[in-house]
Amino acid sequence: MPGPKDYYKTLEIDEKADAKAIKSAYRRMARKYHPDVGGKGQEERFKAINEAYQVLSDPSKRAEYDRLRHGYADRASKSWGPGFHRVEREPSASAGTEDWANLFEDLFSGTGNFATGSSAAGSSRSSSVPENEVSISLEQVAEGSLVAVTVEELETCPQCHGSGLDCSRCGGLGRVNVPKKFEVTIPAGIEDGTVLRVGDHARIRVKVRDDPRFLRQGKDLRARLRVTVPVAARGGEVAIKPLVGERMAITVPPHTNAGKVLRLRGLGLPQRGKRTRGDLLLEVELMFPEPFSEADDRLYDELLKEHSDKGGELYAPR
Numbered sequence: 654m655p656g657p658k659d660y661y662k663t664l665e666i667d668e669k670a671d672a673k674a675i676k677s678a679y680r681r682m683a684r685k686y687h688p689d690v691g692g693k694g695q696e697e698r699f700k701a702i703n704e705a706y707q708v709l710s711d712p713s714k715r716a717e718y719d720r721l722r723h724g725y726a727d728r729a730s731k732s733w734g735p736g737f738h739r740v741e742r743e744p745s746a747s748a749g750t751e752d753w754a755n756l757f758e759d760l761f762s763g764t765g766n767f768a769t770g771s772s773a774a775g776s777s778r779s780s781s782v783p784e785n786e787v788s789i790s791l792e793q794v795a796e797g798s799l800v801a802v803t804v805e806e807l808e809t810c811p812q813c814h815g816s817g818l819d820c821s822r823c824g825g826l827g828r829v830n831v832p833k834k835f836e837v838t839i840p841a842g843i844e845d846g847t848v849l850r851v852g853d854h855a856r857i858r859v860k861v862r863d864d865p866r867f868l869r870q871g872k873d874l875r876a877r878l879r880v881t882v883p884v885a886a887r888g889g890e891v892a893i894k895p896l897v898g899e900r901m902a903i904t905v906p907p908h909t910n911a912g913k914v915l916r917l918r919g920l921g922l923p924q925r926g927k928r929t930r931g932d933l934l935l936e937v938e939l940m941f942p943e944p945f946s947e948a949d950d951r952l953y954d955e956l957l958k959e960h961s962d963k964g965g966e967l968y969a970p971r
Contacts, residue, residue: 660705660718668719672710679706683816696814703815703827784848784856789839791864795897795922797841804855805830842872842925867896872931873921879940885909895920895933903935911939 661668664678682702686695708714785804793800807828813820817827835851845861861869868875880891888907894900895917903917914936921931942949 658701658705659722660709663701663705664709672712675706675709679710680818683818687816688814700809700815703809703817707827784858785851786858786860787837787839788860788862789843790862791867791869791922792897793839794843794861794869795841798839800837800839801834802837802851802857803832803834804851804857806833806852806855807831840925842923842927844925845869864896869922870934872924872929873934874931875934875936877938878915878935879938880905880909881940881942883942885911885937885939893935896922905937909937911937913937 661670664675664682666674666678670678679702683699683706684690686699686702688696688699708718785802787800787802789798789800808831809815810817810820810823810827810829812822813827815827817823817825819825820827823829833852837849837851837857839849839859843859843861845859847859848856849859851857866876874896878891878893883889884891884905886908888905888909890902890904892900892902903915905915914934917933917935919930920933923930
């Protein structure tokens with residue numbers, strides 16, 4: 654795995670150089686390698702100089718850069734004796750999936766610090782990174798989705814070519830915000846609040862809207878199922894509309910009390926990155942016929958005569 658870039662070497666300065674020396678070196682090299690002076694062949698060198706200055710001129714970014722750089726050197730030097738080298742997992746900003754190059758790219762983009770997170774897509778590492786919110790439905794969570802978003806990306810200022818010298822457009826920063834449109838793949842099973850990376854530096858936070866019928870509990874879905882008293886008493890089929898797919902018939906077993914939970918396996922949400930799905934849990938709610946007929950009254954009168962237990966037991970709500 655490649656090590657971090659040496660920004661000090663890029664600016665031809667010592668690691669102990671102060672802010673004045675860094676600025677002086679940058680101005681000298683920026684003028685020397687500016688594309689308008691050195692030609693298009695110097696564009697990559699000029700970009701590298703500008704990148705190094707963006708990090709080393711910011712005290713917090715420089716401190717984080719030095720910490721990561723020295724940490725990498727320490728890991729590279731560890732061994733278990735002659736001929737044996739210890740292999741360690743490189744530090745990560747979020748879920749452990751990015752290498753050192755990505756860490757330094759984020760540092761240059763304005764991330765600043767690297768807070769760990771547990772989200773499968775990675776947590777946002779700093780409020781300075783452009784972040785937008787995209788709202789999706791529970792159906793989109795179940796099936797995955799492709800959404801169009803517009804985010805702002807930092808790009809090299811076209812007026813000063815990144816030097817920042819006497820530039821009114823970028824205010825001397827060398828970079829400007831440019832709105833860009835992207836199509837983002839929302840993976841099935843995504844969690845509310847997950848942050849996804851878009852483009853080079855921007856991020857979007859996924860907001861899952863509340864659903865009027867279903868409550869999400871991890872990969873399971875919960876809902877209340879209204880069942881008529883006769884069906885609950887004698888059993889029978891009722892038609893339901895799951896989150897996705899066509900209406901289907903389910904069986905309510907005889908003698909089903911209010912509050913009983915019916916579990917429909919595989920009708921919940923997919924687990925992100927896996928083929929397994931959660932279940933749909935239906936809590937039975939009894940529904941009396943409306944309106945009550947005289948025949949209904951007679952039937953319930955007979956039931957009252959047959960059963961002495963009138964209820965009355967108290968219990969805590971769930």
